[in-house]
Amino acid sequence: MFESYTFALLWDWAEFAARWLHVITAIAWIGSSFYFIALDLGLRRRDGLPEGVAGEEWQVHGGGFYHIQKYVVAPDHLPDHLTWFKWESYATWLSGFAMMVLVYYMGADLYLVDAARLDLPVWLAIGLSVASMVGGWFAYDRVCRTRFGDDNLRLMLFLFAVLVALSWVFAQIFTGRAALLHLGAVTGTLMAGNVFLTIIPNQKIVVADLKAGRVPDPVYGKIAKQRSVHNNYLTLPVLFLMLSIHYPLAFASQWNWLIGALVFLMGVTIRHYFNTRHARAGNPLWAWALTVAIFLVIVWLSALPGREPAAAAAEEAALRGPARAYAAAEGFEDVYYTVLGRCSMCHARAPSWDGMHWAPKAVHLETEADVARHARQIYLQAGASHAMPPGNVSYMTEQERAAIVAWYRAARG
DSSP states (O other): OIIIIIIHHHHHHHHHHHHHHHHHHHHHHHHHHHHHHHHHHHOBOOTTOOTTEEEEEEEEETTEEEEEEEESSOOSSOOSOOOOOOHHHHHHHHHHHHHIIIIIITTIIIIIOOTTTOOOOHHHHHHHHHHHHHHHHHHHHHHHTSGGGGSHHHHHHHHHHHHHHHHHHHHHHSOHHHHHHHHHHHHHHHHHHIIIIIIHHHHHHHHHHHHTTOOOOHHHHHHHHHHHHHHHHHHHHHHHHHHGGGOHHHHSSTTHHHHHHHHHHHHHHHHHHHHHHHTTSOOOTHHHHHHHHHHHHHHHHHHSOOOOOOHHHHHHHHSOTHHHHHHHSTTHHHHHHHHHHHTTTTSSSSOOSTTOOSOGGGOOOOSHHHHHHTHHHHIIIIISSSOSSGGGTTOOOHHHHHHHHHHHHHHHO
């Protein structure tokens, strides 16, 4: 009985813990990133600044005044206490990868592999996922270190073209939600890699030089600054891509790969506006107009009709792996008809519930394969808890909920 009840609950809470940690650390990372970019752009020069100081900024917050100075390379000596901003980045990536393992790797048959599109073995799908993140970082880092990468605008245009291509590839081999999530995961890996493998090591070289009495080479600061700018422009797209799993109009569209690509453009236009404002270089309202235009294109793309696989092929592809055990377990037929009567009016490919045009989170519960594939979610949402149906609008009875629990336990052994 441990597997049938306690394991499912503990697994769901493990996902919750990883997700909450990911949110907390991401807020800390993004917040510090936005702050330091704004600070750097807002620095002012004046006569009388200490030697080596590039600019200063006076700020007020929380009832106190702050006087901040930035050195072009480094001060001539280090204070006893030096704060490093790195753990936010590391913890964000580690918690995000933990979520990837808990949700997408351990639940690959449901969330990672779309057998109706490309029937990959689970091990291969996971291997492609890991390879895309690791390989993406090494390819990106290699390009940045070439002479081609010396021109930041040229480099950013090239990287955007690569991300568009990568978005299309993910859409061909993974489920829709996994495709957009992986685009975000690869981008997040580039950002965390910038901190862990470039920015922090370069800063450590500068610190070591100062402690040894050597004059630090400014090239290390220049490289770190380039990667920091990249992270600044990539942050908003990553946020959207990570949240996209809650919006079927984004991930379940046949144009999800193009939607993902356009999101990067919106990230650039929004950050350009704020970066310009922070640098006191104008008020480029055109950036917001362009952002709205791109968003309207995304809305239009999401409304275009999609291509559904043949019903027989989709059904056969869906009923695989663990789903077969749930479909064969005692009580499945009763549960299937309960779900059909209590849930499928909303969770359908063409919902019949008034005012609902798309199934919540693109979860379809119409066929036997649908119900079998979503067994754990049905159990947790309607058996172990009363989360679904929301407000019990379809009047699911306690007997029906008990039957769901009994069926799930029977399938788990």
